[in-house]
Amino acid sequence: MQRSLVRPSLLFYAILAVTVLGGALATTAAPDELFNRTVLGTLGVFLLVIGGWALSLTLHEFGHALVAYRGGDREVAAKGYLTMDIRRYTDPVLSLVLPLIILAIGGIPLPGGAVWINQWALRSRSVSSWVSLAGPLSNLALGIALTTAVVLVDMPLGLLAGLSYLASLQILAFVINILPIPGLDGYGALEPYLSPRAREFGHKARPWAPLVLLALIIGIPGVGQALWGLADAVFAAVGGQADIAAWGQGLFMFWRY
Numbered sequence: 001m002q003r004s005l006v007r008p009s010l011l012f013y014a015i016l017a018v019t020v021l022g023g024a025l026a027t028t029a030a031p032d033e034l035f036n037r038t039v040l041g042t043l044g045v046f047l048l049v050i051g052g053w054a055l056s057l058t059l060h061e062f063g064h065a066l067v068a069y070r071g072g073d074r075e076v077a078a079k080g081y082l083t084m085d086i087r088r089y090t091d092p093v094l095s096l097v098l099p100l101i102i103l104a105i106g107g108i109p110l111p112g113g114a115v116w117i118n119q120w121a122l123r124s125r126s127v128s129s130w131v132s133l134a135g136p137l138s139n140l141a142l143g144i145a146l147t148t149a150v151v152l153v154d155m156p157l158g159l160l161a162g163l164s165y166l167a168s169l170q171i172l173a174f175v176i177n178i179l180p181i182p183g184l185d186g187y188g189a190l191e192p193y194l195s196p197r198a199r200e201f202g203h204k205a206r207p208w209a210p211l212v213l214l215a216l217i218i219g220i221p222g223v224g225q226a227l228w229g230l231a232d233a234v235f236a237a238v239g240g241q242a243d244i245a246a247w248g249q250g251l252f253m254f255w256r257y
Helices: 010-028 031-035 039-070 092-106 125-152 157-177 185-193 196-205 209-219 221-237 242-252
Strands: none
Touching (some): 010 157, 031 039, 031 157, 039 157, 039 242, 125 157, 125 185, 157 221, 185 196, 209 221, 221 242
């Protein structure tokens, strides 16, 4: 693979800079500033989480594209999917802006962007499954990495809370994405092994099935609680602390507390 194909875009670095700025502001905020929700401390956690989530969306889709490229679909390079440029992903409003808004409103990390993969170019059904799994596994890896950093590194309270919440969002994104529902990556990993009739049904359900899931999460408390409970269990299993993550959520969603 040519090195230039996977060189991150300037936009990726810009989002990274915003995330780092948020982390710096959260780091310099004194504990009393955080408890009193001063502007700089709150802004720091907000930028850290929203920027970090945008980065994770990018890496999620980059994971799909990278595995697809290595699995035979060279078209992803021509489409710019390997440049980590958010603008290259499908429908910036529906695939990226809307999930960020919903994250800010309700704290629900919806699946984000999308890349179009030429399934016929992939070498095998196994490769096709791994292309689908690469996205949620990147969220899981990020969640574990952030949780490990929080556990092992002595850091200021603002940074601790922000990174803990961001890590919990990564775990929740993994749990949601891995569900075997058409339109989500968990179903995509199973689809190559399904019968033609089942694949046809999944193709028809793909546009609306995730919206039904979102409606169930929002409209039926038990569904959201079950997903959060499963995510909390995975988060705890990798060393996460739910109380610190909840505090980070409170700092991030300053308009609700």
